[in-house]
Amino acid sequence: MNLERGVRMGVLEGIVNFLLAYLIVNGIFNYLAFTRARKAAQQAQAEKEQAAINLEVKEEIEMVRDNICGCTLPKSEAYVLFKNEIKHYFCSWNCREKYIADNQM
Numbered sequence: 001m002n003l004e005r006g007v008r009m010g011v012l013e014g015i016v017n018f019l020l021a022y023l024i025v026n027g028i029f030n031y032l033a034f035t036r037a038r039k040a041a042q043q044a045q046a047e048k049e050q051a052a053i054n055l056e057v058k059e060e061i062e063m064v065r066d067n068i069c070g071c072t073l074p075k076s077e078a079y080v081l082f083k084n085e086i087k088h089y090f091c092s093w094n095c096r097e098k099y100i101a102d103n104q105m
Ligand SMILES: [Zn+2]
Pocket: 066, 068, 069, 070, 071, 090, 091, 092, 095
């Protein structure tokens, strides 16, 4: 009788220990998954912000094409010529003069 009871207690203890171990391991895995997910979310947010900054810089430095020599340059550094209400951009004064000569302005 006592032995039977002892065996039953042992089995019960084994089940309880197993459940506790399971809960602890499960908790650790959940915590790790949560940490990883939060890190990924933070990284995604940082990348999004960086992309927005890159877009701003890109918009700030607008590139224009010089149709005489075919080069591309920042709008702020270009020589501008108004013709028929259209702005033409050139990399140099020479390109601008060449355009004027070619179009007989
Ligand atoms: Zn040019």
